[in-house]
Amino acid sequence: MKSETFNINLVNVGKSITAAAGDTLFKALHDANIFIPTVCGGKGFCGKCKVKVFSGNKSSLTDSEKKKLSSDEVAEGWRMSCQAVVESDMDIELPDDTKNVRLYTAEVIALGMVCRETRRVRLRLLAPAEMEYLPGAFILLDIPPAAGSRLALSRAYSIATPPSSVNEIELNVKHVPEGKGSGFVHDVLKPGDKVTFSAPYSGYPRSSDENELICVAGGSGISPVLSILRHLKETESRRKIKFFFGVRTCDDLQYISELRTLEKSMHAFEFFSVVEFPGENTSKDTIAGRVTDAVIRSVEDASGCSAYLCGSQGLLEACRTILLERGISEDDIFYDQFF
Ligand code: FES
Incomplete structure (x- = not known):
């Protein structure tokens, strides 16, 4: 019927x-x-x-x-x-x-591990060959059906490159046990492969504001923040920025030398790398403990600030509470939550 x-x-x-x-x-x-x-x-x-x-x-x-x-x-x-x-x-x-979202075909041009569980994927856009996007935007990568299955999926991954990189984008994909998307990226993809994705979705629309920006990211939540920071560096922003990057162990740290270089070269950028279980070989620049405690210690007054938070629901809710207590306006908090 x-x-x-x-x-x-x-x-x-x-x-x-x-x-x-x-x-x-x-x-x-x-x-x-x-x-x-x-x-x-x-x-x-x-x-x-x-x-x-x-x-x-x-x-x-x-x-x-x-x-x-x-x-x-x-x-x-x-x-x-x-x-x-x-x-x-x-x-x-x-x-x-x-309205600007469309389907793209791209070629994998580089792959490499950026830390113990996260693989960086660099894609060159083929058709269309260029994409306009906001810093912190994400794509929905098409995941082909696994052997014996007819079910194609898509997975959301944030773009780490700044919007000036219209022909090449970079993703950081954390390996998730049994994860179909991360399994495809970690175990199947190789240089020269073609992939399809729809994009661009979302992104941080207020990068040209001039007030202080507080960013907090957990683990692979670093990608959209990298995109924003790289964009602010390229546009010679004079904005005051604090970035708190929290991971569980030192093996989960990534992009640290680039972030330290940005800290030296940007106008007013402070970077806090926070490791919950640091072990013995912690560098002197690393803060031991939880990223939320680092935010509590280092942000006394958030009134007039904006915030960009990327990570798990628990991290986002904890940071939201801390920043609201310190005077930030709810409207000035931008969220990018993992699932
Ligand atoms: S797609 Fe509807 S809530 Fe996620």
Whole structure:
């Protein structure tokens, strides 16, 4: 029996798609090759997949949406597309920053380990050959089906290069046990391979502000911060910047010499490398302990500052609390959460 279908009108794109009743908006958009940001792959955790629904919004808000959407967003009609179910014809609007997202083909031109568990991948864009993006943007890398499976996936990876690098981008991919995306990058990819991805998604829109910037990253959350710092260096920013980089052991440290060089060459950049379990061979520049404790000790007053936080939900929530207590405005905190 043929299932019922509905018409989804994308009002700010000037296009309509057809969706099966009962599908999520996320699936309907994905099936129609409309790129919508996701870090969690449609599981309702990341809150990146928002669309504005003008009419046909019949399914109830889910618990995930109640957690991730602000009351203003709900009042304006925003839904998380992976939670909103198609039950009638709909008029929807895609977020402005998804309009430039498209599919890219690239060649792997370099691979190498930057620390014990993280592999750096350098890609040269082939078609299109250039991409415009904000510092800290991410891509959704297509992961081919594993042997014996027909299921293709995509995984979100942050770009570490600055936006000036329009033809080549760099990713840092941490190995995750049983991880399909990281398994592909660590065990399968080799120089010369071709990959596809959709991009650019998100990014830090306020790099040209002049107020103090506090960055905190855990582990491979360093990539978007590297992109921002490299961009601020290239644009000769005179912004005051503090970057707290937290890892578990010294084997997890990465990009330290580049960051120390930036610290010497940039106008007012302080770098704090923080290792929770440092062991015996800790360098004198490394702070032992938790990155949140380093933030507490080194940020007395955050009023008027902006913050960029990248890492696990626990790290982001702890840093948010610390910075709010020190006077930062909620609107000046930008989050990039791992899943
Ligand atoms: S895709 Fe992550 S919350 Fe919808």
